[in-house]
Amino acid sequence: MNSLSSRRTFLKQTGVLSVSSILPLSVLPVHYKYKMGLQLFTIRDAMVKDPLGSIKYARSLGYEDGEIYGYNGDNDTYYGIKSKEFKKQLDSLDFTISSGHYDFSSRFNQPIDVLKKYVDQCIIGSKNLNSKYITWPWLAPEYRTIDNFKVLTDKLNIIGEQVTNAGLQFAYHNHDFEFTDHNGEQGYDIILSGTDPNLVKLQMDMYWVEHSSNKGIHELIKENQGRYVMWHIKDMDKVTRDYSEMGNGSIDYKNIFSSIEQKDLQYYYIEQGGNFAKNSMQSITDSAIYFKKHLQRYL
Incomplete structure (x- = not known):
């Protein structure tokens, strides 16, 4: 009796045999450590028109988790839907x-009490969605000076403590501007050294690290153990270096994922901020197909 027949006999005798039990191993469902995530900003045009229909379509592609944006703290709504009702849907x-990206940047120059009130609103929304992370996603261009990066670190620590005390976690998301040289100083170095690792985690945008940092992905993770709890995964156009659908760009994610340290990773989100080959929904479709075929095995 060959090994496949022996396996079937054993499963039948133990009552485990089912249709899926006799399928070839290549078509059996695979359970990955991490849910395949989508940063919903990628499909922001579709989300404005039909948020739940857009998420339903993303779910059909294999996306199981998302990072949200667009919270209205005064009304406790996401895309015009009350947070508790949105969670039910x-x-x-x-x-x-x-995780969620929240609009802290527009409150950068406002009194700290105003910022903390908004943080309290974000905590309510996040808890109603059962989200683990509240993330600072952006710093407006007018604030990108070395002095303001120092101010930013203080705000990040304050928010981090507030969010942590509420039972959630807080993170900072990088772009390219943090790696800009200011007479030998970089904003990202100030953020890394000036924030409390226990209060402020990091969401690495791998595209922007590859695009603009003088340090690589592996080096940053090695130097900041315990902090990179989330990743943004998006590809880079081979010619223009703009965003691109997964698999169409120049970033060697197979090599990165097969060799990168993942012990701190909790969530990842596929993202494409623009430069769609056709439209945003087709792009998340193409990216999902490529990602599931070539990259998900590493995660």
Whole structure:
């Protein structure tokens, strides 16, 4: 008796044999460590028109988790839907929201009490969605000076403590401007050294690290153990260096994922900020197909 027949006999005797048990191993469902995530900003045009329909479509492609944006703290709404009702709709789609990008930058120069009030609102929304992370995603161009990066670190620590005390976690998301040289100083170095690692985690945008940092992805993770809890994964056009669908660009994610340290990673999100070959929904379709075929095995 060959090994396949022996396996079938054993499963039948133990009552485990089912249709899936006799399928070739190549077509059996695979359970990955991490949910395949999508930064919903990628499909922001579709989300404005039909947020739940857009998420339903993303779910059909294999995306199981998302990072949200567009919270209205005064009304406690996401895309015009009350946060608790939005959570019910997400549950019906079997889709989770593990993190959110919130509009802290527009409150950068406002009194700290105003900022902390907004943080309290974000905590309410995040808890209603059962999200783990609240993330600072952006610093407006007018604030990108070395002195303001020092101010930013203080704000990040304050928010981090507030969010942590509420039972959630806080993170900072990088772009390219943090790596700009200011007479020998970089904003990202100030953020890394000036924030409390226990209060301020990091969300690495791998595209922007590859695009603009003088340090590589592996080096940053090695130097900041315990901090890079989330990744943004997007590809870079081979010619223009703009965003691109997964697999169409120049970033060697197979090599990165097969060799990168993942012990601190909790969530990842596929993203494409623009430069769509056709439109945003087709881009998340193409990226999902490529990612599941070539990259998900590493995660």
